Amino acid sequence: MIEVNNLNKFYKNKQVLFDFNTTIDLDESCIYGLLGPNGAGKTTFIKVLTGLLDYSSGSIQVDGENNYLKWCKENMVLIPAGERGLRYKNTVYDNIMFFAAMKGIQERGVKNLIEKYTEALQFSKFLNRRVETLSMGEKKKAMLLCGLCTDMKVLIMDEPSNGLDIESQVEMKMLIRDLAESYKKTFIISSHDLEFFNEMVKHYIFIFKGKNAGEVERTMGTEEIREIYMKKRREMENEGLF
Template identity: 30%
Template sequence: MNPIIDVQNLTASFKDKKGKTFIRVVNDVSFQVQEEEIFGLLGPNGAGKSSIIRMICGLLIPKSGGIFIKGISYQKRMESLKYISTVLEGNRNLYWRMTVKENISYFAGNRGIQFKEIKDQADEWLRLFGLEEKKSELVGNLSRGMQQKVAITVALCLNTKVILLDEPTLGLDVKTTNELKKILTKIRNEFKKTIIISTHDMKLVEEICDRVVIIDRGKKIVEDTVEKLMELFQIKTYAMSVKGGEISEKKLNRIVRQFPEFSYDSTSGLYRVDISNTTSFYAFIELLKKEKVYIDSIEPDRLDFEKIFTILCERNQVDAVHVQE
């Protein structure tokens, strides 16, 4: 199956604050996005995520590498970018002194689309987002959550195959964030859109993304399905309770010498350990028996995606200079 977005060996550099030295912020990054999937682009602050988003949507020119949208090179921007609409972080693609309807009309007009051609479609999206009574209000008078919904509505009205969302839940309350999760899933499932999300919201990723690529210090450190990453760490991490509640400090120190990942979680009252293979698991159990530590319960520990993200970034030993995005 041909990807709808194909990023190949992408590299980008910016000048430092003094304007004398170029600093590489995206370093040989490649990944693919398939049609009708929700794809997460993740990384710490300054990792290069927003630079990649800007290159995909044509706002930043790569130093080297290729971006293909429906098989068309980014170098043919007028042709390739007709497949993409973008919602930038901070709602920067809205005019606050225009009404909701005027924003839709303006941005559609930029794509050569008359508002009368998309009026019914726009009304449908406004109803879905609960904005039908707000279409004559100035965007600047709306709440942050409503502004975000307007920005996504504008993107949807352009009727593109791909929607890029840069930090879609930033500044939203829990209720609005949960609404947005349901809407994005509906957009993919019922309207057959491909959605790319650049975000720090790991709960959002865990709940709605199909696959992710994690960027750290400008380099890709992993690309896989959310399900496989969750399974990988579930298998290797165990949580247990012991008789007596806690292990003495001396015994704990001896166990940690052989299993450095063994630790106590005071919040849950459980001990946790990472086990790399079956042999190590049996060796760990034998060590507990030797130390006369008796287990009350032990089971695979389900980590949330935020913890997995942290573990993967901590394991990344790439020695690269990076700047804030």
């Protein structure tokens, strides 16, 4: 269990996270959705969660222990927005080996992971392609494959639907859902795309103005997500935060 307690984050004099609290259950494979408008603090939160940014005050613990930074390096990987993490002139295979090495995965173990996950993603024929030759949807799958081949328990994805057409979005949703169920992975996905979360996410965290505006623990359709989203926004407006 990851416990986030009264987390605050400042960039110089600007505060972007405000007394943020949430818990993430790691015992059950689950898809968590961080939903909020652009600039709400979603990306800052996931960068703090992955240890890429330090927080100003508060705490993050796993099972009550205070060794969170060590734990997240050994169990969590961030798949960033866009395709910024990929090296365009290198092949997909070379990118996988690079990111796995960054996480300390031995070459023999990486090759076994590549075999397992390329089959799951039906991506074997793209391994020796240079990233710059791939379509947007293929680049997104390559990034997901790089994340999977680090063998981390928790995969955090920032705006995975950006730039994808409808068919590619549907395919990505199905892949995430199948991977969570088949390989017991926990996904934490940040997005402002209500449609992408439809019937996929099992636990919603609504984020507005750097605050946790509330959570819903069930799968929902687009209309219900929209209704709750707008209700949370109105509540924040009534508190004078918009």
